[in-house]
Amino acid sequence: MSADRPELDRCSRCGECRAVCPVFRETRRETDVARGRLLRYRLARDAGRFSAADREAFSRCLLCGRCLEACKAQVDVPALMQIAKTDSGFAAGWPSLLTEKTLADDGRLDAAVRRYRSLSRWLGRATPDDSGLRLRFALPYLDAGRLYPKPPARGYLEQHTGRRASGVQKLAFFAGCGAGRLLTGVGEAVDRVLAELNLTAAIPEQACCGLAAWGIGATDAARRTAIAWVRSFAGEEYDAILSPCASCTAHLQTRLPQILAGTEFAADAARLAAKVEDFFAWLSRQDLCFDLAGLKVGAHVPCHARREVRDGAAFVSFLKKSGAELVKIDERLDAQCCGMGGSFGVLHPELSRRIGLPKVAALRAAGAAVLVTNCTGCLWQLRDLAARFDPALPVRHPVELLDR
Ligand code: SF4
Numbered sequence: 373m374s375a376d377r378p379e380l381d382r383c384s385r386c387g388e389c390r391a392v393c394p395v396f397r398e399t400r401r402e403t404d405v406a407r408g409r410l411l412r413y414r415l416a417r418d419a420g421r422f423s424a425a426d427r428e429a430f431s432r433c434l435l436c437g438r439c440l441e442a443c444k445a446q447v448d449v450p451a452l453m454q455i456a457k458t459d460s461g462f463a464a465g466w467p468s469l470l471t472e473k474t475l476a477d478d479g480r481l482d483a484a485v486r487r488y489r490s491l492s493r494w495l496g497r498a499t500p501d502d503s504g505l506r507l508r509f510a511l512p513y514l515d516a517g518r519l520y521p522k523p524p525a526r527g528y529l530e531q532h533t534g535r536r537a538s539g540v541q542k543l544a545f546f547a548g549c550g551a552g553r554l555l556t557g558v559g560e561a562v563d564r565v566l567a568e569l570n571l572t573a574a575i576p577e578q579a580c581c582g583l584a585a586w587g588i589g590a591t592d593a594a595r596r597t598a599i600a601w602v603r604s605f606a607g608e609e610y611d612a613i614l615s616p617c618a619s620c621t622a623h624l625q626t627r628l629p630q631i632l633a634g635t636e637f638a639a640d641a642a643r644l645a646a647k648v649e650d651f652f653a654w655l656s657r658q659d660l661c662f663d664l665a666g667l668k669v670g671a672h673v674p675c676h677a678r679r680e681v682r683d684g685a686a687f688v689s690f691l692k693k694s695g696a697e698l699v700k701i702d703e704r705l706d707a708q709c710c711g712m713g714g715s716f717g718v719l720h721p722e723l724s725r726r727i728g729l730p731k732v733a734a735l736r737a738a739g740a741a742v743l744v745t746n747c748t749g750c751l752w753q754l755r756d757l758a759a760r761f762d763p764a765l766p767v768r769h770p771v772e773l774l775d776r
Pocket residue numbers: 382383384385386387388389390406407439442443444445446447449
């Protein structure tokens with residue numbers, strides 16, 4: 373795959389994106405802003421040669437899409453950077469977990485989580501139950517100072533896969549790797565909210581949505597994973613497929629049909645993508661009330677929720693409607709990425725923290741008693757940041773606030 377030259381040439385090099393790019397704001401390096409990244413990609417592609425420095429430059433984009441908001445030419449930088457990663461062979465340096473068959477296979481994913489669980493016994497040190505696991509030693513790709521999800525004895529999917537739907541709506545639940553395999557609280561909270569409506573969501577066998585592979589440019593792995601996802605959910609006619617993670621939801625709603633266009637799975641992919649709903653977007657249409665009066669909440673709306681998911685920020689209005697007070701911070705910080713950006717947060721942990729910390733500090737200073745976000749990647753990042761800034765500051769998925 374290669375980007376169309378006209379798409380690349382649409383960049384007029386005006387530099388408007390410099391004012392909003394969170395990476396450029398920190399480093400002030402031309403190669404760390406959309407204009408510089410696109411030039412670098414165009415030159416390397418035209419020369420037919422990509423260097424390690426090119427791959428490093430592409431890795432320093434959060435794929436957050438903030439530049440799109442400032443760009444009059446509407447150059448889709450995140451999409452172009454993903455293609456740049458594919459063209460430059462960026463994925464070749466990543467573990468086979470992300471680039472081969474594991475993400476498409478629930479059995480292999482479960483085995484990978486079991487290995488992670490046993491490794492974590494000697495690599496990690498204890499932290500409070502909901503904060504994560506702090507590594508003792510730095511490993512390739514992993515920074516010893518960062519918190520990683522603490523693997524539960526039995527993940528949510530391990531406990532519930534195979535469950536059938538019941539109630540007046542036929543729902544399915546796609547948990548995603550974070551809520552399904554590395555956390556239990558999010559899925560359990562969703563189950564309890566659905567139980568209030570006398571509903572149970574089906575949990576078919578499921579692997580990854582494919583975003584992890586797509587984000588590093590591993591296009592073949594992303595396609596295999598998309599096919600496996602369609603096979604998981606195509607067997608039954610659901611009213612909705614609920615997803616608690618904005619990043620998975622964005623990938624399934626927007627990219628699944630693109631990835632499988634022109635294949636025998638295209639029709640099913642388009643039909644199922646239309647059924648995928650952000651959990652709170654769906655919940656907002658149900659007549660269910662909660663009482664969160666008096667709770668001061670700091671909300672982080674993930675970039676995917678802001679830019680791609682249908683009604684992706686529904687959790688904010690839902691929490692307000694339930695009586696919670698959403699604290700206000702500076703508009704620019706409010707719209708900013710948390711600094712995770714998938715592989716960005718793993719490869720550039722120090723820069724990732726510099727980008728994310730001011731937002732956590734601002735939300736706390738504005739009086740937030742709890743931080744919430746509806747993406748499991750952002751949840752991981754905010755927990756790491758909160759643990760450094762104020763270990764007493766809890767970070768939750770918004771659905772966990774509903775069954776306090
Ligand atoms: S704002 Fe758009 S057109 Fe201007 S330099 Fe940035 S990417 Fe290029």
